[in-house]
Amino acid sequence: MPQTRLHLTAGKIEADRIFAALDGAFEDDGLPLAVLELDEDNDVHEVSLYADGDVDAIEARVKHVLAGLGLPKPVEREALPDIDWVSRSLEGLKPVRAGRFLVHGAHDRGKRHSGDIAVEIEAGLAFGTGHHGTTAGCLEMLEQVVRREHPRNALDLGTGSAVLAIALARLAHIPVLATDIDPVAVRVAATNVRLNHVKALVETVTAPGFHHPIFAGRAPFDLIVANILARPLMRLAPQMARHIRLGGSIVLSGILDRQRDAVISAYVGQSFRHVRTLHREGWVTIHLKR
Known part of the structure; x- marks a missing residue:
């Protein structure tokens, strides 16, 4: 499903407040959040929330959070390409060892050792590659x-x-x-x-x-x-x-x-x-x- 990035800019102090408030408001939804410094000299930071599904409703919730903080900033949208980033990223991931377990993709089958409990995961759209x-x-x-x-x-x-x-x-x-x-x-x-x-x-x-x-x-x-x-x-x-x-x-x-x-x-x-x-x-x- 294509994602939409909802983003806004603010100074560092405000951006940190916004990030913390959105983190709490959307914690149950599992939507990714990020904050990035765009311009250190002019104190410009960008807060992004990556949404799918009913983007209008999610944007309304974001604006409600901003209003509650007394920071009614404009929220912009960016449509992201419909790419299975998890599957693509697996191509470059190294095997992960946790105790006796080895979690790996198909490209690393040759790295299994005797005694490993190997779990091969091609995660597709789901979270949890190890x-x-x-x-x-x-x-x-x-x-x-x-x-x-x-x-x-x-x-x-x-x-x-x-x-x-x-x-x-x-x-x-x-x-x-x-x-x-x-x-x-x-x-x-x-x-x-x-x-x-x-x-x-x-x-x-x-x-x-x-x-x-x-x-x-x-x-x-x-x-x-x-x-x-x-x-x-x-x-x-x-x-x-x-x-x-x-x-x-x-x-x-x-x-x-x-x-x-x-x-x-x-x-x-x-x-x-x-x-x-x-x-x-x-x-x-x-x-x-x-």
């Missing part, structure tokens, strides 16, 4: 949890490219339910599952939250991994508690360092206890037990 700190952090944490707890039934909630579901299936040889609200992501996930020869273990389903009937037949889970965003994870805490078995583990990521304590508090309120936090590239991966 190169982001949250995905790599999850892989490292999952290896430790599986080694200690030997789960038998797992859920990858918000699976994206299915890298975590595939890794779990290949590491633990257990059934994994991989769900996402985005049908495009689920199609890409299914392709990656077949590519990694774990179709017998990983089931991919388009499911918004825990309301899909698939969960009634598969829960309770021994292990749930969810690499999403902090606010959705906090809202999901009660449902996570209902779908994890007593003594089971959850691994959460997509969480900035500054959001860690709030996420943990939401889960402690649902009778989870914090086991460990892994810090990586400004993001955290959190292990909790019920």
